[in-house]
Amino acid sequence: MQAPRSNPSRKQLPASRWRLRRQAQSPSGLSAAQQRHFATLHDISTLLAGQHAIDALCRGFLRHVMQFAQAEGGTVRILDTQQDTVHMIVHEGISDAMVEEEHCMPNNDCLCGAAVAQGVIQIREFRPGDTEQRFRCQDEGFSAITVIPIIVREQVVGSFSLHFARPQKLGAQQHGWLETLAQSLGIAIENQRLIAREKECAVARERSLLAEGLHDSIAQSLNFISLQVQMLDDSVRRGELGEAAEVLPLMRMGVEQSYQDVRELLVNFRTRWQGSDLQEKLAEVLARFEQQTGITGALDVRGHGAPLAPEQQLQVLFIVQEALSNIRKHAQATHVLLRVDNGRDFALRVCDDGDGFEAGLRGNHAEVQIGLRIMQERAERLGAQLTVASTPGEGTTVSLALPEARRLAA
Structure with a gap:
């Protein structure tokens, strides 16, 4: 018996329908909506991976998420644990009156506050004639709202809300994506806070060093002038x-x-690293020192090791500047040598032929002690070891040793 012939119309599909069928059958065959969703998710991931101010981070995140969920409005709110309040950081698509009314609300107040206090998604569809409980976003004309808590390490730090003009049914998969995005936003916010704290600590450390430098130089000189005025x-x-x-x-x-002293401090604390070579920078510092003091200097750089990271090079430069400052004030030297050995380890020596001092008497000279403490603190930031060797009448050598394990790649 002959097999029935197939219907030719089932084989001869239009080219466009063949392409759609191949896309649907292939792993990469995505609908237009799915492609938009994945593109938005990619954009959000790229945004959260960058460094931005928290308000700019939240604003970009909210706009992408609103596009992803096809929402007409939205907010991002951050929890203030000290005041137990929730603050609206950014908003889109809501009126100024609502912003004014809800820019700061008690924790657990309304749906946005409830999401923060309870740590669970809040979903609400507003029905016409439902007067049992009215919400501010309902009065704005929205038909539904979804509020996602922002959680970092099992701690709620805020929430973001999506406001819909029409009833919106977000599936379980979309809710899962939104929760994952909320966690990613929380991590990004926490990272920005850590970066801000690190910058604050760095500024505080620099201020401390500046204060010690002022005490070492300006305060001592002014005290000397005051005594002379009395005389x-x-x-x-x-x-x-x-x-x-x-x-x-x-x-x-x-x-x-x-x-x-004032000029020297201003020059030292205005120093910024702009990609220059360490040898070039050291030569500039030494040339300026020679011009200001009349003390001759020499720079000896050896080795072919990789360059230090910019932040480490900057600390090395600060240590050299402080060592030269101490030589100018106390050493009565005629010659200075800067020696750099850059191999697998990094080593620096600042040698002078000045008066020197006995190790046991170093603590009796407050100005010298403060300068050494400043250099020691900077060496600790590097993970390096700082030593000072001095002999009366034979000068002083300040040595910095940075082992390979503590070097950072440039």
Whole structure:
């Protein structure tokens, strides 16, 4: 028996329908809506992976999520644990009156606050004639709202809401995606807060170093000038003009010292790393030191190791500047050598031929002690070891040793 012939019309489909069938049968065959969803998810992931201010981060996130869920309005709110309130950080598609009324609300108030307090999704569809409980977004003309808590390490830090002009049925898969996106947003917010705290700590550390530098230089010089003014006043009262004439050069020297200290501090703390080579920067610092002090200097750089990371190079530069500052103020040196050995490990030495000092007497010189403490603190930031060797009449050597394990790649 002959098999029935197939219907030719079932084989000869239009080219466009053949393409749709192949896309549906292939793993990459996605509908237009699915492609939009995945494109939006990709955009959100890219946004959250970058560094942005928290309000800019939340604003971009909200716009993408509204597009993903086809919502007409939305908000992102952050929990203030100290005040137990929820603050509206960004908003889209809602009136100024609603923003004014709900920019700050008690925790657990309304649906957005409930999502934060309970840590669960809040879904509400507003029905006409439902007067049992009215919500502010209902008065705005929205027909439905979905509020997703933002959770980081099992702690609720806020929520985001999606407002719909028409009843919207989000499936279980979409709810799962929204919860995952909320967690990603929470992690991004937490990361930005950690970055901000790190910057605050860095600023505080720099202020501490600046304060110690001011005490080491300006305060000491001003105290010296104050004593000279008292001596000058006493000499003038007693009519001893000869004594007064001897005091004036000392006062002039104190003012000049303060001026030099201020200039040096401003130069040091304005230093920024802009991709320059460490050898080039050290040469600039040494040339400026020679010009200001008349002390000759030499730079000896050896080794072919990889460059340090910019933040480590900057700390090395600060240590060199502080070491040269101590030489200018205390060493009475005629020559300075900067020696860099950059191999697998990194080593730096700042040597002078000045007066030097006995190790046991170092603590008796407050200015020297403060300068060494500043260098020691910067070395600790690097993960390096700082040592000071000095012999009376034979100069001083400041050594910095950074092992390979603590080096950061540039």
